[in-house]
Amino acid sequence: MRSLTLGLACLLTLPTVVSAREVRVGVYDNPPKVTADASGRPSGIMGDLLQEVARRENWTLVPVPCRWDACLASLEAGSLDLMPDVARTDSRVRLYDFHRVPALHSWSQLYRKPEQHIESMLDLQGKRVAVLDGSSQQEYLATLLAGFGLRTELVPHTTFDEAFARVAAGEADAVAVNHHFGDLAARRYKLVETSLMFQPSRLFFVAAKGRNADVLAALDRHLEPWQAQPDSPYYQVLKRWAVPRESPPIPAAFWWGLGGVVTALLLALAFVALLKREVARRTAELRASEDKLSTILNSVDAFIFIKDTELRYLYANRQVCELFGKPLSEIVGQGDSAFFDQTTARHLRVTDQRVFDRGERLVQEEVNRLPDGSQRTYLSVKLPLRRADNSIYALCGISTDITEQRQFLQEIHQLAYHDPLTHLANRRQMIERLQQLLADPAAGLHQHALLLLNLDNFKGLNDTHGHNVGDLLLQQVAQRLSGCARADDLVARLGGDEFGLLMTSLNAQPGLAMRQIETAATQLVRAITDMPFQLETLTHPASVSVGIALLNQQDHSVEAVLKQADIALAQAKAAGRGTVRFFRSDMEAVIAARAALEADLREGLAQRQFLLHYQPQIDEHGAVFGVEALVRWQHPQRGMVPPGSFIGLAEVSGLIEPLGLWILRSACEQIAAWRDDPQRAHLLVAVNISARQLHHPEFVQLVATVLAETGADPQRLELELTESHLVEDVDGATAKMHSLKSRGVRLSLDDFGTGYSSLNYLKRLPLDQLKIDQSFVRDLLLDANDLSIVKAIVDMGRNLKLNVLAEGVETQAQFDMLRQAGCKRYQGYLFCHPVPVDQLPTTYTLHPPHSELTA
Incomplete structure (x- = not known):
């Protein structure tokens, strides 16, 4: 019985499937x-x-x-x-x-x-x-x-x-x-x-x-x-x-009402005057015509009225009666002050009187407010009604409610010219303003300047804390920048984390104008850096880089101004956080050279101009247990290009991902090729992984795919990561490392001790090896602190059951000191430079301390 009750309870708690x-x-x-x-x-x-x-x-x-x-x-x-x-x-x-x-x-x-x-x-x-x-x-x-x-x-x-x-x-x-x-x-x-x-x-x-x-x-x-x-x-x-019009159409007032209904009114009124002289004979026809006219005027979706020379209503159609909330009998004989507030009534009286005084036809927008406070926008057409002798006896008006159309056009304009997140001007408005200034022959030279601002490390904040927090930062930055701008300046968000400040009406003297710009740029930088931003529960210090271009309408286009400001901004960011740079003509040469190198780099990837050299890693007995794969660029004109000349550019240009994938695949192909070589089948092949590769959402799957396609043994592959790569997203990186480790891939932490070394996260990482950074090895004999650091790293590796390898070993004395400190794995020029695969040695003879080392 008890089991039956439990079974029934389980059935009752099953979720209901809701179909679409x-x-x-x-x-x-x-x-x-x-x-x-x-x-x-x-x-x-x-x-x-x-x-x-x-x-x-x-x-x-x-x-x-x-x-x-x-x-x-x-x-x-x-x-x-x-x-x-x-x-x-x-x-x-x-x-x-x-x-x-x-x-x-x-x-x-x-x-x-x-x-x-x-x-x-x-x-x-x-x-x-x-x-x-x-x-x-x-x-x-x-x-x-x-x-x-x-x-x-x-x-x-x-x-x-x-x-x-x-x-x-x-x-x-x-x-x-x-x-x-x-x-x-x-x-x-x-x-x-x-x-x-x-x-x-x-x-x-x-x-x-x-x-x-x-x-x-x-x-x-x-x-x-x-x-x-x-x-x-x-x-x-x-x-x-929708495409907004430059000048909104007059949706109005039904031009049917203007061109047709008004004409019909005049014809009908004249016809009525004629009928009055023949009342006895044509009473029925007159009544039918009046009913037809009333039906037509009441069916038109516009406010139609007639006023006498005292500006009192003679006629109002159904829409006017509904607007005032009164029957026609209570409207006829009244003026506008009975239906609108005093300001509206006074304005209507002035415009209506112009029709009578000048006999002119008026077309204008009116904003009218009723006594209850409600406000609407109308497009009104007012024209005089004349007698046979051309004297004016009345005013006919046709008003169309365009409140919603006006709001609609304003909203479209807001979307077209303003950034929806920060409500600043957008890139389109900035470009149009630049075009106006450059096209104005009266604008003085060097009296206008464009400042481009870019937040430093904004991507890291977005990746770590999410786009909601990033959006909060952008909104608060926009507020601070607007607070620094003068009344004539234009502040805009140009896209992403890039903002622009267009300074106009600067001092006519170039020297004074430059000081104005420098002062403004300094204020902008301090407005961002002096006080951290409070983003929900996060307190975030931020900084901004600024690039400045002066406007000269004689030889500048908008594209040239933006390009020069971009070049100056790139130089500012390269110089460090919170830096300001003015555009100089020599900057273009630097940028051009960099662009040429980047183009060559892309061509090199397409033409397979890269190759791998390998540097041996030896153990305490002199045996080569592994190699590090190091990329070289065999340029057809430049010759052998060292990695220091192009790896940094590959990082910032995004080419490091295809280049890194090629290095990984080539190293795995070499592992597979050594599978049947008894002298090298045991070798580990270490491959450096960039931050972009590590944080790619499909990185683990890419490594698995390369291993499967090349047939390489995952236990022979060692991926080298740096500490700075991990701190951007420790949790995400740790999860990927565990996934790689479960597939048999070995993991090494490169440049250990130079970044954010912390046992708190080090013990969480599934590492196989720590690599002592060569900066500690280089000064090992000169700085006692370096020797203490090396010993501490060796002890830490022993306690964590990790291998420890010293890189950058160049002298016998450094090697002797490392052996005395307990380090058992080494890599450096003392043993071998990076060489092509066919020149790799398989073993070394290790000499006692203070003796020459020979291969």
């Missing part, structure tokens, strides 16, 4: 808002947004390709769960369910062939306009054109591309489409945009009525916080697909 939610999505071709990628998945602005939400919600998206009208039919039939890119209208709200937060803002626009003249609504008389069948553009234009009595034929098509093709072929005069698709397609079909913009809309994902409410709720749950964060996935998608 499958969401069927309609995909049609309307780039850049909606399209399908090469794999058929939803793409475009709304497709990428849906992919981001699906990944976080664990949905499986099932794309269903279809045309626009077929997609909507499938949604109603229940074979689709979700449809993107749907504008919210009253008729669609009755058919579909919308989520709350708009996914995208858009407006519609007409495009024409360059030779076609269409600049106002009246120009559409007798024209053919291509539209997407069943689209909101078709519905809107049909209502509006019918209301004004224009004879314009709407030609429906199944795709936007088909509609554009018909216009390009001359089979239609214009095409109406959302501006996202239109701006892309117009260039492809060689059409141009007209000034007729209309129907600003908010775009959503929709589901069939009463279905998939959880999917819509999830969309709101992600879109709302994303739209409040400039570095969120939402704005990353916008940046990927």
